[in-house]
Amino acid sequence: MDDSTSTSPSTGTSTADVAELLALAVDVTTAAARLAARRRAEGVEVADTKSSLVDVVTHTDREVEDFLRSRLAELRPGDGFLGEEGDPDDSVTGLTWVVDPIDGTVNFLYGIPQWAVSVAVIEGGPDPLTWTALAACVVNPLSGEVYTASRGGGAWLGEDRLAPSAPASLAESLFATGFSYDADRRVEQAAVVARLIGRVRDVRRLGAASLDLCAVAAGRLDVYAERGLKPWDHAAGVLVAQEAGAVVRGEAGQAPNGQLVVASAPTVAREADVLLEDSQF
Structure with a gap:
C-alpha cells in the first residue's frame, strides 16, 4: 500500500x-x-x-x-x-x-x-x-x-x-527502577527493592526514565518499573519500548501513566507482574 x-x-x-x-x-x-x-x-x-x-x-x-x-x-x-x-x-x-x-x-x-x-x-x-x-x-x-x-x-x-531481550527467567533478569524526590517515600521504595532484589539478577537505578525505557527496548535492561512519573518523563520512552516489542503497561491493565509504568521483556513479563505484586511495588 x-x-x-x-x-x-x-x-x-x-x-x-x-x-x-x-x-x-x-x-x-x-x-x-x-x-x-x-x-x-x-x-x-x-x-x-x-x-x-x-x-x-x-x-x-x-x-x-x-x-x-x-x-x-x-x-x-x-x-x-x-x-x-x-x-x-x-x-x-x-x-x-x-x-x-x-x-x-x-x-x-x-x-x-x-x-x-x-x-x-x-x-x-x-x-x-x-x-x-x-x-x-x-x-x-x-x-x-x-x-x-x-x-x-x-x-x-x-x-x-531495536528488540527487547529474551531472558529465560526472572532470576536471570536485570531490573531497574527509580526513586522519588521525597525522602520518606524513598525509604519506602528502598524497602520494596529489598523485597524483590533476591528474585532478579540485579537491580539498577540509573536516574532517567526515558533512557531506562529505551534500555528495555534495546535489551540492556529486562524489566523497568516506576511509580510517580510525570507525562513528560515517559511519553517518548514508552513508545520506543512498545514499538520495540516490550510489554508495557500501567496499573490494572491501564495505559502507562503517573500511577505506574512497567516495561518488560516478553519472556518474563508475567513473572515480573507477579514479582511487583508480591513485593507490594
Whole structure:
C-alpha cells in the first residue's frame, strides 16, 4: 500500500504524516540536545528547586524547553505543548508535543552521562490514559545515541532496529527502577527493592526514565518499573519500548501513566507482574 494514503485505524493519522512528525521530532530533539550539551560543558547552576531540595531545576532545563517550545510553535503552529518547566499550550490541531528538556537533571548536574532530551508527539492528550503517541525521539547527547519510534514503524537506535531481550527467567533478569524526590517515600521504595532484589539478577537505578525505557527496548535492561512519573518523563520512552516489542503497561491493565509504568521483556513479563505484586511495588 502507498504510504501516502495509508491511514492508522486507531488515530486517523496517515503514515506519511507520522513519518513527517517523526522527522521533525528528531530534528528538534537533536538540536535541543546539542544546546544542552554545550551548556553542560560551560558549567551548570541550579536555578530553583521544586518538590524538595533534591528536585532541582537548572537554567539549562528552562533554556532547552524554551528553545523547543519556540521552535515547535514556529514549525507546527496550533499544536499543543506540554513540558516540565512551563505552562502548557492547548492544542487546536489535536496534536500535542510532550517534552522533557533534560530527563535526569540530577545526573546532568553532577556530570553523570545518563541524561537525555525527550520529545514525543501525541494525539488526544494531555492525559496519558487517553492519548495515542505517534512519534518519539530520545537523545543522550553525551553518548551520541538517538532513539526513535513511530506508531507502527518500529523502534530504532540510529540505523539499528531495536528488540527487547529474551531472558529465560526472572532470576536471570536485570531490573531497574527509580526513586522519588521525597525522602520518606524513598525509604519506602528502598524497602520494596529489598523485597524483590533476591528474585532478579540485579537491580539498577540509573536516574532517567526515558533512557531506562529505551534500555528495555534495546535489551540492556529486562524489566523497568516506576511509580510517580510525570507525562513528560515517559511519553517518548514508552513508545520506543512498545514499538520495540516490550510489554508495557500501567496499573490494572491501564495505559502507562503517573500511577505506574512497567516495561518488560516478553519472556518474563508475567513473572515480573507477579514479582511487583508480591513485593507490594
